[in-house]
Amino acid sequence: MTSRERVREAASIAALVEVAEEAAERVTDGPRLASLPYLDSIGGDASIAGALPAVEELTRDIEQNYKLELA
Secondary structure, eight states, X not given: OOOHHXXXXXXXXXXXXXXXXXXXXXXXXXXXXXXXXXXXXXXOOHHHHHTHHHHHHHHHHHHHHOSSOOO
16 A cells, blocks of 8 residues: 555554544454444544544654555
């Protein structure tokens, strides 16, 4: 994947799913797909909004260190 927008989207959704699972104290068995429908199914609270600066920092870090050139 070389689209900057798609990389940012994937990284931010994955990070938000992690935060939402922790906030909901959801324990998952096995792999799962970090997606918007899955994120919606978890729900969330103010802790997700509080994590937005960390999510933004993570996405910037991924963009800067991505192995392929992003367009």
